[in-house]
Amino acid sequence: MLLSVDALRTLGRKVFVAGGVPDEVADAVTDALVLAELDGIPSHGFSRIPFYVDQARSGKVDARAEAVLHMAAPSLILMDAACNFAFPAIERGLAEALPLCRRYGVVMVGVRRSHHCGVLGHFAEKMARQGVICLAFANTPAAMAPWGGAKATFGTNPLALGCPRDPDPLVVDMSLSTVARGKIMNAGQKGESIPEGWALDADGQPTTDARKALQGTMLPFGGAKGAALALMVEILAATLPGARHAYEASSFFEAEGEAPGTGQSFLLVDCVRFNPGFADRLEALLGHMLAQEGVRLPGERRFRQREERRRTGVELPDALWQDLCRRAEGGPTVA
Amino acid sequence: MLLSVDALRTLGRKVFVAGGVPDEVADAVTDALVLAELDGIPSHGFSRIPFYVDQARSGKVDARAEAVLHMAAPSLILMDAACNFAFPAIERGLAEALPLCRRYGVVMVGVRRSHHCGVLGHFAEKMARQGVICLAFANTPAAMAPWGGAKATFGTNPLALGCPRDPDPLVVDMSLSTVARGKIMNAGQKGESIPEGWALDADGQPTTDARKALQGTMLPFGGAKGAALALMVEILAATLPGARHAYEASSFFEAEGEAPGTGQSFLLVDCVRFNPGFADRLEALLGHMLAQEGVRLPGERRFRQREERRRTGVELPDALWQDLCRRAEGGPTVA
Numbered sequence: 001m002l003l004s005v006d007a008l009r010t011l012g013r014k015v016f017v018a019g020g021v022p023d024e025v026a027d028a029v030t031d032a033l034v035l036a037e038l039d040g041i042p043s044h045g046f047s048r049i050p051f052y053v054d055q056a057r058s059g060k061v062d063a064r065a066e067a068v069l070h071m072a073a074p075s076l077i078l079m080d081a082a083c084n085f086a087f088p089a090i091e092r093g094l095a096e097a098l099p100l101c102r103r104y105g106v107v108m109v110g111v112r113r114s115h116h117c118g119v120l121g122h123f124a125e126k127m128a129r130q131g132v133i134c135l136a137f138a139n140t141p142a143a144m145a146p147w148g149g150a151k152a153t154f155g156t157n158p159l160a161l162g163c164p165r166d167p168d169p170l171v172v173d174m175s176l177s178t179v180a181r182g183k184i185m186n187a188g189q190k191g192e193s194i195p196e197g198w199a200l201d202a203d204g205q206p207t208t209d210a211r212k213a214l215q216g217t218m219l220p221f222g223g224a225k226g227a228a229l230a231l232m233v234e235i236l237a238a239t240l241p242g243a244r245h246a247y248e249a250s251s252f253f254e255a256e257g258e259a260p261g262t263g264q265s266f267l268l269v270d271c272v273r274f275n276p277g278f279a280d281r282l283e284a285l286l287g288h289m290l291a292q293e294g295v296r297l298p299g300e301r302r303f304r305q306r307e308e309r310r311r312t313g314v315e316l317p318d319a320l321w322q323d324l325c326r327r328a329e330g331g332p333t334v335a
Numbered sequence: 336m337l338l339s340v341d342a343l344r345t346l347g348r349k350v351f352v353a354g355g356v357p358d359e360v361a362d363a364v365t366d367a368l369v370l371a372e373l374d375g376i377p378s379h380g381f382s383r384i385p386f387y388v389d390q391a392r393s394g395k396v397d398a399r400a401e402a403v404l405h406m407a408a409p410s411l412i413l414m415d416a417a418c419n420f421a422f423p424a425i426e427r428g429l430a431e432a433l434p435l436c437r438r439y440g441v442v443m444v445g446v447r448r449s450h451h452c453g454v455l456g457h458f459a460e461k462m463a464r465q466g467v468i469c470l471a472f473a474n475t476p477a478a479m480a481p482w483g484g485a486k487a488t489f490g491t492n493p494l495a496l497g498c499p500r501d502p503d504p505l506v507v508d509m510s511l512s513t514v515a516r517g518k519i520m521n522a523g524q525k526g527e528s529i530p531e532g533w534a535l536d537a538d539g540q541p542t543t544d545a546r547k548a549l550q551g552t553m554l555p556f557g558g559a560k561g562a563a564l565a566l567m568v569e570i571l572a573a574t575l576p577g578a579r580h581a582y583e584a585s586s587f588f589e590a591e592g593e594a595p596g597t598g599q600s601f602l603l604v605d606c607v608r609f610n611p612g613f614a615d616r617l618e619a620l621l622g623h624m625l626a627q628e629g630v631r632l633p634g635e636r637r638f639r640q641r642e643e644r645r646r647t648g649v650e651l652p653d654a655l656w657q658d659l660c661r662r663a664e665g666g667p668t669v670a
Contacts, residue, residue: 073440073608075410105408108441108604133575149627153620161567170570172563204629222557225509228633231624232496232507239617240468242610247623267602269443273408275577285488285569285580292484294539298563 001321014328019053040305054255081114083259101268110241121173124162128169135267137237142246147227150204155246157233171299177218238263336656349663354388375640389590416449418594436603445576451587456508459497463504472572477581482562485539490581492568506634512553573598
């Protein structure tokens with residue numbers, strides 16, 4: 001089903017409100033998921049809504065809880081997301097951080113008792129549009145083992161960087177697993193094998209069997225170095241703001257059980273104050289890259305797709321669309 | 336030749352002083368190189384001294400220049416290393432940053448007109464011993480192409496993280512190339528081939544020919560994601576503090592030409608103020624890792640080697656030792 005951006009937003013909002021989610025929260029979450037759809041990242045888009053809403057219904061997500069802001073220091077903002085969705089707490093923390101970044105030059109926001117934050121790069125992008133550099137980190141429920149180990153300890157733990165630039169910021173955004181877990185699930189459903197380097201089995205041995213991989217752990221990209229990065233992000237996103245570690249966090253998909261309680265953190269730097277020539281120097285660096293045939297900038301494709309889909313609309317899978325329409329009317333939902 | 340730590344320090348200091356390097360600078364540089372030797376990283380140890388001293392003699396390194404501190408904002412310290420060695424400027428910037436970190440919670444130090452900074456993780460470790468988290472970034476002369484490209488644009492661009500812990504900090508420290516360039520040079524000298532994934536030839540094609548690799552570019556670990564990390568570090572370490580980009584920087588080894596002018600940056604976070612339970616939570620995370628057979632912590636081996644070599648001394652290659660002894664006496668040097 002092809003939907004315009006407005007139709008998409010109206011549908012998403014209705015589903016959340018029908019699920020008992022307050023208007024403001026419904027808006028914040030819907031806007032984030034719409035942007036993921038526009039950018040061509042459906043895994044972080046409307047496919048999440050049934051899971052999100054079911055968690056709000058079960059109380060695993062406390063959609064009426066107010067995030068609490070605590071100034072841990074003049075440049076350290078600690079947000080308690082209060083087991084609500086991640087978006088309102090992150091948005092508020094970053095909004096409070098911006099003037100502090102301009103005053104002090106650098107500020108950090110940490111979020112605890114949080115949930116899935118969607119496309120991490122979107123926050124970095126948004127801050128970059130305000131003229132500051134943003135480094136962002138998030139942990140997710142356990143998916144990857146430490147190097148040499150067999151037990152899922154870290155999430156796929158994305159990191160992102162946003163840098164101010166015209167007309168669109170430069171955005172680097174990556175999860176630290178070689179591939180998304182969805183790719184292994186797809187292979188498993190089709191009975192296909194997976195390349196070595198994607199996953200380990202439950203004993204910590206490399207496997208090309210997708211079903212064994214799903215019982216095991218995802219591999220970080222780049223081997224031991226990637227695993228060390230996963231540890232780094234786990235510390236910055238979770239240990240530092242006092243969130244749950246990946247191995248303590250419940251699923252972002254199941255409606256039962258305790259809240260995931262994962263974490264995020266954001267470092268904002270006033271790059272123009274640090275270096276008034278920052279914009280020109282960034283253009284020089286990116287120009288050196290783009291002068292080479294075959295090179296494109298990280299994040300470029302997302303912006304291209306976003307622009308295109310704003311015009312053409314977004315294609316939702318029919319089954320998902322029908323499920324969301326039923327949910328929007330408050331009708332019975334697909335189990 | 337086996338040397339005690341004291342003998343090593345005395346030798347290094349003498350060589351620098353004989354090369355016209357002021358006492359204080361000689362001390363700072365020697366201490367950094369001694370620690371690299373103790374940690375079992377000879378590529379960043381005394382093997383660098385002949386190159387360092389020759390650059391001081393030629394004036395490529397201005398060993399008498401004073402680093403200049405500029406407060407770009409209350410929490411942003413910009414150090415102009417003034418084309419001297421990197422160590423005095425970094426040490427001073429970090430020393431000034433510590434009280435600001437305690438006051439504001441987070442602070443950033445950038446260094447421009449800098450040089451090779453040795454083992455990046457050592458700065459992160461030193462800050463972690465003061466009770467703060469330190470994220471560190473450095474760029475180096477051009478070695479890696481952007482993803483899809485063929486021209487060396489980024490350095491091997493290390494990043495490091497130091498976290499307070501007893502008795503030693505947790506230190507993550509990695510360069511972003513798959514392997515160090517020295518490994519390819521070794522293979523080239525022996526006429527051996529190299530594994531795919533280490534390097535590209537001058538046309539940007541994968542190669543297993545070490546000699547072609549040396550005319551081409553190093554590959555980042557982790558493919559496109561690693562290349563995006565290299566861009567991220569280049570921006571944070573060089574674009575941000577106004578240093579030269581990798582593709583503009585002269586060699587850390589040759590004595591002729593302009594100063595490299597590379598950059599470094601450091602983010603310090605008061606983790607205990609952010610989260611009074613930080614230390615316990617970090618132990619929980621590391622404990623979960625170490626409970627798994629076959630897992631060890633990043634940086635662990637360095638500390639073990641350091642402790643051992645403090646007792647046993649450090650083995651220098653005879654040719655290097657003889658060269659350094661001649662240089663210490665102000666005698667003729669090996670060309």
